[in-house]
Amino acid sequence: MKILLKSLAVIVFLIVLAILALVFLVDPNRFKPRIEAIAKDQGVALQIKGDLGWDLWPSLGVAVNDVHVAPLAEPQQAIAELKQASLLLKLIPLFSGNFQVDHIAVDGLGLNLRVDESGKGNWEAFSKPATTTAPPADTESNLALDIQHISLTNSTLSYTDAQSGSALKLRDINLTMSGVNTRTEPFAVDLGFVLEQTQANSEKLTLTGKLTTQLSVDNSFDTLGLTDGQLQLDIAAKEKASLALTYAIAVTDLQDAPAYKGEIALKDTNLRQLLEAFDIKLETAKKEALGKFRFSSTVVGDTEKVKLENLQLVLDETALNGSAGITKFSTGAIRLSLSGDTLNADDYLPPPSQADAQQGTAAAPAVSAPAADTSLPMDALRSLNLNIKLALKKLIVNKIPLENVEAKLLAKNGMIEQSLNAVAFSGKIATKGQLDARGQQGQLQFDAGVEGLELAPLLKAMEMDSKFGLQGAIQARALGSSQGNSTNALFKSLRANANFSGAQVRVSPINLEQQFCKLVNLVNKADDPVQAWNEYTELTELSGSVKWRDQIITIDTFKAGVEKLQLGSTGKINLASDEYDIFLPLKLIKAKTDTVTADQVAVTTSANGCSVGSYYWLERGLELLRCKGSLDEINPLHDCRPDKDMLVQLTKDFAVYKLKEKHGAKFDAKKQELEQKLDDRKQEAKQKIEDKKQQLIDKLQQRLNRGAASSAAVTAPEATVSSAPATETAPAPETPQ
Numbered sequence: 001m002k003i004l005l006k007s008l009a010v011i012v013f014l015i016v017l018a019i020l021a022l023v024f025l026v027d028p029n030r031f032k033p034r035i036e037a038i039a040k041d042q043g044v045a046l047q048i049k050g051d052l053g054w055d056l057w058p059s060l061g062v063a064v065n066d067v068h069v070a071p072l073a074e075p076q077q078a079i080a081e082l083k084q085a086s087l088l089l090k091l092i093p094l095f096s097g098n099f100q101v102d103h104i105a106v107d108g109l110g111l112n113l114r115v116d117e118s119g120k121g122n123w124e125a126f127s128k129p130a131t132t133t134a135p136p137a138d139t140e141s142n143l144a145l146d147i148q149h150i151s152l153t154n155s156t157l158s159y160t161d162a163q164s165g166s167a168l169k170l171r172d173i174n175l176t177m178s179g180v181n182t183r184t185e186p187f188a189v190d191l192g193f194v195l196e197q198t199q200a201n202s203e204k205l206t207l208t209g210k211l212t213t214q215l216s217v218d219n220s221f222d223t224l225g226l227t228d229g230q231l232q233l234d235i236a237a238k239e240k241a242s243l244a245l246t247y248a249i250a251v252t253d254l255q256d257a258p259a260y261k262g263e264i265a266l267k268d269t270n271l272r273q274l275l276e277a278f279d280i281k282l283e284t285a286k287k288e289a290l291g292k293f294r295f296s297s298t299v300v301g302d303t304e305k306v307k308l309e310n311l312q313l314v315l316d317e318t319a320l321n322g323s324a325g326i327t328k329f330s331t332g333a334i335r336l337s338l339s340g341d342t343l344n345a346d347d348y349l350p351p352p353s354q355a356d357a358q359q360g361t362a363a364a365p366a367v368s369a370p371a372a373d374t375s376l377p378m379d380a381l382r383s384l385n386l387n388i389k390l391a392l393k394k395l396i397v398n399k400i401p402l403e404n405v406e407a408k409l410l411a412k413n414g415m416i417e418q419s420l421n422a423v424a425f426s427g428k429i430a431t432k433g434q435l436d437a438r439g440q441q442g443q444l445q446f447d448a449g450v451e452g453l454e455l456a457p458l459l460k461a462m463e464m465d466s467k468f469g470l471q472g473a474i475q476a477r478a479l480g481s482s483q484g485n486s487t488n489a490l491f492k493s494l495r496a497n498a499n500f501s502g503a504q505v506r507v508s509p510i511n512l513e514q515q516f517c518k519l520v521n522l523v524n525k526a527d528d529p530v531q532a533w534n535e536y537t538e539l540t541e542l543s544g545s546v547k548w549r550d551q552i553i554t555i556d557t558f559k560a561g562v563e564k565l566q567l568g569s570t571g572k573i574n575l576a577s578d579e580y581d582i583f584l585p586l587k588l589i590k591a592k593t594d595t596v597t598a599d600q601v602a603v604t605t606s607a608n609g610c611s612v613g614s615y616y617w618l619e620r621g622l623e624l625l626r627c628k629g630s631l632d633e634i635n636p637l638h639d640c641r642p643d644k645d646m647l648v649q650l651t652k653d654f655a656v657y658k659l660k661e662k663h664g665a666k667f668d669a670k671k672q673e674l675e676q677k678l679d680d681r682k683q684e685a686k687q688k689i690e691d692k693k694q695q696l697i698d699k700l701q702q703r704l705n706r707g708a709a710s711s712a713a714v715t716a717p718e719a720t721v722s723s724a725p726a727t728e729t730a731p732a733p734e735t736p737q
Helices: 002-025 028-041 092-096 271-277 354-359 378-383 455-461 487-492 512-524 644-729
Strands: 044-048 052-055 059-071 080-090 101-107 110-115 146-161 166-181 187-198 205-217 224-236 240-252 259-269 293-302 306-315 318-328 333-344 386-397 400-412 415-424 427-436 442-454 469-484 495-508 537-549 552-562 565-567 570-574 579-588 622-630 640-642
Touching (some): 224 271, 400 455, 512 622, 512 640, 622 644
Parallel strands (some): 101 146, 110 146, 333 386
Antiparallel strands (some): 059 080, 146 166, 187 205, 224 240, 240 259, 293 306, 318 333, 415 427, 469 495, 552 565, 570 579
């Protein structure tokens, strides 16, 4: 045993003596020229300006100082610089022949990457070696690492691009890793950095980051795990903002086909501050909107796709859950499915203008043309690949509360389809549309309908019930199409047809029966009886249809009952000029209980209405009431008035009717007498014209006859004179022998 101990002591003494001889007798700086020459053979200009040195206690290692790396062609243009680096091995394990790295330290590393105006990077200047030696084949596929401490401190990475005028600088890089191993045992990683971005004509962006996590790897570097991860980002530009993330990620098959799965969560973040930090300012109706945002999700993906499952989102007061993902990075195919409780979209719309605020309205009428034209991004629309679904218990848009909302948006190969189904004001809403962006112009088609929609709460929600009111439920459906490359072009070329119907619809504050009775009394020159009228009109059996062309809505058909009055409507609504002009013809229908005889006319407009007192008013279409005004300020009491021209014509016609009614047969006999006299006079005039015509013909014939006789008298003497000499001088004929 003593001999064994003595032998061991001698071996240890010899090892220590060898280490001391190495440290004290060998100067590592004499290897610098050789190292620089080897680098030169590889096309690298390496300068070790500092000293190479040994460390002995408590760890054995080597240190290098002040190193510069540059291309051979430009040795003074350093791409990489190193202030100091060292490698330390644990001393005690060396005595047993075990090499354990105690510390790898790099301090003051600087990388300077530049792209010139031609697009060439300075790293491309490194020349390739004349001959290359194939790397030795791997004899061991697994690598065992056991490093107590790795540190990278006070380091910088800069990148400038002369073409774009942009620059990135990653500075104050401080990375520490403790207990590094390849036994899949987690070890601590801490990283701190400052990222600065400058761009021409833009504010400088500074991002300060702090990352901590537990990292684990196996000895084949094929699996990797990140647990207890936390990332804090502080952003400073025109404004300041911050982000805080937690994560846990596991990566498999890292060498061949990486795939990952884990969890990620974003803590409460002020989105408004974040957007403003990137110089994106949003004016919203609610100033506190976008003040709170957070999400959490599991993440699954690989090099081709990524999917967020069990996605939980909170935006201000709205909670959403679902899934999202990109099914293929090369095509940008996005899939999103969310469901949630209540979302008030009005909070995120632009605030009302000053004029609207003074009038107490939140927005312009929904039918108004867009004030500013916006071009359709046709190329971007063609490239969309979307499948988005949204389900909400309640959605508020333009102060209209929609319940049980189901919305879909599909886009692929230039075809974009959308649909919306919801419940609003006790009625159902269903819309679907299609935008074809494959051609030079966008082609839009839509089909929209409502069923059982209550009108009173709708007007109240839109703050349009202050001057007129509507009650009751309606059904309506509209089919339309349009084309164009901008919002205004689509609006101007819109063509649509719509039909509607309703029951027990009430319009206020106008009473059409009262207006009809006033017209009757006015024409009859009678005073309006004192009676109480309702301040509304109850419409029954409401139905009609309209068409939309060239920004003008034309009423094609309209039919409604008002007690015993039948109401029609004709006219137009001009959206371009924001005006409407509508006639409301009325017809009084005779009921079975009404009495109409030669001696008596007992007809009333309703049980509590007025008596017309004349058969003239029955079954006669009277287009007397005209409503004309501005769409912005609809006021039935002010806009609806009797049409003066029609009223004058009606008064004359009624006067003739009364004369006929008063004089009876005499009036008819007188009329027949006048008509007979008129016929006789017409016949006499016709006969005189015929006689005069015959006289003219006779005179013309006489003139023609006299002209012919005169011509004959002149021609006869001439013929006699010329024939006489011919008789006298004619020779006698010879007699044949």
